[in-house]
Amino acid sequence: MQPATPVDSEPPRAAATVVLLRDAAAGPEVLLLRRHAKASNMAGVYVFPGGKLDADDATLNPAAHLDQPHAALHERLNEPDTDHPTAAGLYVAALREALEECGLLLAEPLGGDAPVDALRARAMLREGQPFAQVLAALQLRLQTRQLAPWSRWITPLAPTMGTRRFDTRFFVAQAPADQTARHDDEETTDSLWLAPRTALEQYRDGRIDLAPPQIMSLAHLARHASVASVLAAARSQRPPLILPEPFDHEGVRVICYPGDAMHPVRERALPGPTRLHYRDRRFTPEEGFDALFD
Template identity: 70%
Template sequence: MQPVPHPSTPEIPRDAASVVLLRDTPAGIETLLLRRHAQMANMGGLYVFPGGKLDAADRDGAALLDQPAQTLHEGLGESALDPATAAGLHVAALREALEECGLLLAEPAQAQAPVDAPRARAMLREGQPLAQVLAALQLRLSTRRMCAWSRWITPETPAMATRRFDTRFFVAQAPDGQEAGHDDEETTASVWIAPRTALEQYRDGQIDLAPPQIMGLAHLARHASVRSVMEQARLRRPPTVLPEAFEHEGARVICYPGDPLHSVRDRALPGPTRLYQREQRFFPGDGFESLFA
């Protein structure tokens, strides 16, 4: 295999955050996937976890949170990251969850203020800053209900996007009593779905996914409950995944840490260490079941 040529001046990845929202059902865990609008420049039409880029205001959001910035910085395990940005990534993940699917992970900041997610979302859509929304509703964001899960950095030669991102993925249990729904702007569909079922639908061509979602769903499929996911997240440092691309017989191969071709020898993820790209779809070389081996 030959490495895919890199641009002479690769784009610097933008900081971003995403939250993998989970719930327990009698049949096992489900996660929330949103379909991005087909006209979006990045990953249009794909099913993704709620998330987006870090905004400047997110870095100033430490006062919105239930934990100090230094505590959140330690949870991410990134020595090169400053505490304000670490806190901002938590703000960004929860802000995007509210904007894109209407779920608000928050708690009363004073007395018994109700967590009114529909009203908070409506205020955001009217253009009010998140800090102003939370202050008006007497709420603060609940970072104790989320855990860092993984960090994905877009390859220097992206396969499916026009921009590069450095995305921190968090896991969190969906709040009780709130109803998720897409915004009909950036996202056009939403579904609660078992991780394996989502991958089966991808295999059968019913939905489209990007590699971080494919590998993330395969990881989640190994867990029987939300508690199991959260406990694993708390016990380990979030792995960093910078895929490396190669060409083999005219096809693109995406390799992950631990693959013999990858520059990082230590495995970061369970499952296969490489995916083969056929047009705009990605599959493990040893068959579908190898995602869960």
């Protein structure tokens, strides 16, 4: 077994993504967005809303724009080496990216009972107005309490998909019931609400493309019967750090995760298989598709 050859020695970019969920008759559904076919990274792949941390995300005034102080957000993120403003900025980045990419805004009015005008907020962002200015103009405060840290993924030095490396914090949240998600027709060109297992079945059948973090996250989510169950699980744990380890075995790319015999971290971080094999343009467990749910 040979380790994969590193292609990028630059530090990974800080990023945040939010797994937006809603309850349906058959159980929870998750929002997936298809990245533009001409995107420079992960073109055509279905992902959760998210993106890199912008410098302005860490500068929002918590008293004016956040429902929690920086210290509380830092504590929930459970990253001792991350400073308080950056920790808060990761929550802000997740919420801002959700607004930009799918039009959902987890926020509350500062006064009165006026509904949150997510459409207007998104339009203002598209016009180039800073997020803090948008929130101030619409008299809104971000609902960071709605975000529960779920996991932290760092792209390996030799990524199997894409060319950039990210240090991405995954949050889970219930989508606002009074807002409608829609892709932006710029960075994303399609949006789907699917049960986690259904999304994985469509990936298996070649109907959609997914990346390994989404595959493993969807397999994890498929074990829950409701959004409340997902949020309770997230809030009862410390977000695991997941640094996948790729290697090549007999001409096949393999990605292993904490708990695998080939991974330096012996303790499991995720349910399901500890490694995926890349064959026929699909990542699958060595034991077959159903091993994602064992």
